[in-house]
Amino acid sequence: MNKQSDQILKNSSLSVTGGRKRILDIFLSSSNALAHQDIESKCSDQYDRVTIYRTLQTFLEKGIIHNIPSTDNITRYALCNDACISTGHHHDNHVHFKCDQCGKTLCLDEVTIPEVNLPKGYSIHEINMVVNGICKSCKK
Amino acid sequence: MNKQSDQILKNSSLSVTGGRKRILDIFLSSSNALAHQDIESKCSDQYDRVTIYRTLQTFLEKGIIHNIPSTDNITRYALCNDACISTGHHHDNHVHFKCDQCGKTLCLDEVTIPEVNLPKGYSIHEINMVVNGICKSCKK
DNA sequence: CTAATTTTGCAACAAAGTTGCAATAAATTT
DNA sequence: AAATTTATTGCAACTTTGTTGCAAAATTAG
Numbered sequence: 001m002n003k004q005s006d007q008i009l010k011n012s013s014l015s016v017t018g019g020r021k022r023i024l025d026i027f028l029s030s031s032n033a034l035a036h037q038d039i040e041s042k043c044s045d046q047y048d049r050v051t052i053y054r055t056l057q058t059f060l061e062k063g064i065i066h067n068i069p070s071t072d073n074i075t076r077y078a079l080c081n082d083a084c085i086s087t088g089h090h091h092d093n094h095v096h097f098k099c100d101q102c103g104k105t106l107c108l109d110e111v112t113i114p115e116v117n118l119p120k121g122y123s124i125h126e127i128n129m130v131v132n133g134i135c136k137s138c139k140k
Numbered sequence: 141m142n143k144q145s146d147q148i149l150k151n152s153s154l155s156v157t158g159g160r161k162r163i164l165d166i167f168l169s170s171s172n173a174l175a176h177q178d179i180e181s182k183c184s185d186q187y188d189r190v191t192i193y194r195t196l197q198t199f200l201e202k203g204i205i206h207n208i209p210s211t212d213n214i215t216r217y218a219l220c221n222d223a224c225i226s227t228g229h230h231h232d233n234h235v236h237f238k239c240d241q242c243g244k245t246l247c248l249d250e251v252t253i254p255e256v257n258l259p260k261g262y263s264i265h266e267i268n269m270v271v272n273g274i275c276k277s278c279k280k
Numbered sequence: 281c282t283a284a285t286t287t288t289g290c291a292a293c294a295a296a297g298t299t300g301c302a303a304t305a306a307a308t309t310t
Numbered sequence: 311a312a313a314t315t316t317a318t319t320g321c322a323a324c325t326t327t328g329t330t331g332c333a334a335a336a337t338t339a340g
Contacts, residue, residue, distance in 0.1 A: 067211045071208070100265060111256065111257070111258060114254040114256055118237070118273075122237065122274070122275060122276055122279075123273045123279065125240060126272040126273070127270070127271050127272075128209070128268075128270045128272075129256065129270075130209055130267070130270075131267050132265045132267075133263045134262070134263045135262060136259070139261055
């Protein structure tokens with residue numbers, strides 16, 4: 001009976017440690033993107049601040065999570081979907097949404113980023129699209 | 141003989157001070173977006189760190205500059221084009237480009253953000269699009 | 281030119297992130 | 311399954327980034 005988090009760590013050839021499992025579980029049970037601060041407030045009693053920083057860094061490098069750009073200068077992370085993880089080479093091509101009311105940031109996995117034509121001479125490696133507005137839950 | 145920076149400040153009904161003129165001039169003479177750090181390194185001998193923070197904040201509020209989202213957690217600012225400034229109500233609808241080689245971030249004023257369709261229940265207030273890749277100058 | 285208003289610099293602080301190193305835990309080998 | 315190797319964690323110290331209150335200085339208004 002392997003937990004999902006154990007499996008993900010093994011697939012990324014990472015040591016399975018308590019801290020990594022815990023942080024991964026926090027992501028698995030969250031519907032929105034998380035900032036370092038969010039994670040810290042959920043497990044700083046068990047794990048050190050520095051460990052959380054290092055774990056997030058490791059997850060990023062392994063493509064387990066991706067970070068989401070924002071203008072408010074807070075780095076938020078979200079789990080990559082299976083496609084991301086398996087490819088290793090990492091390209092999110094989905095749109096991110098940040099709700100101005102509840103403040104939550106979501107991956108809209110089903111919304112793909114539309115094509116954009118840049119002037120001659122530019123080559124594209126990655127595209128990020130972040131939409132601000134009011135989310136489904138807040139609008140009701 | 142009013143300098144351009146004086147005029148911009150007056151148009152935004154801001155007091156014309158040495159620091160504001162200096163920082164505005166730095167933007168006016170830069171082809172790429174600037175982080176707080178970039179500005180500090182150019183004028184920290186003349187103006188205090190705190191003044192720079194407050195000036196950038198003021199410029200943001202007045203719509204003289206806008207900030208550009210990024211995944212590297214560094215807030216970068218760029219001058220708004222005339223359309224932005226005059227409307228007051230601020231919507232950049234151009235694409236931003238960050239070069240992976242030289243690290244510079246540019247406003248591609250001529251490239252407008254393509255339409256995107258969100259699922260039912262979401263309302264859009266603002267859209268940001270940031271493209272990473274190799275810029276014109278680096279590609280040569 | 282003087283008074284009222286804003287802006288600035290300084291000091292102190294808070295928050296966010298990083299690094300080195302010893303202790304500990306996990307994986308590997310036998 | 312114990313011992314060894316390797317990787318991870320916690321702690322302390324530090325750097326960078328951003329904020330706040332308040333008195334001094336500069337700008338604007340009368």
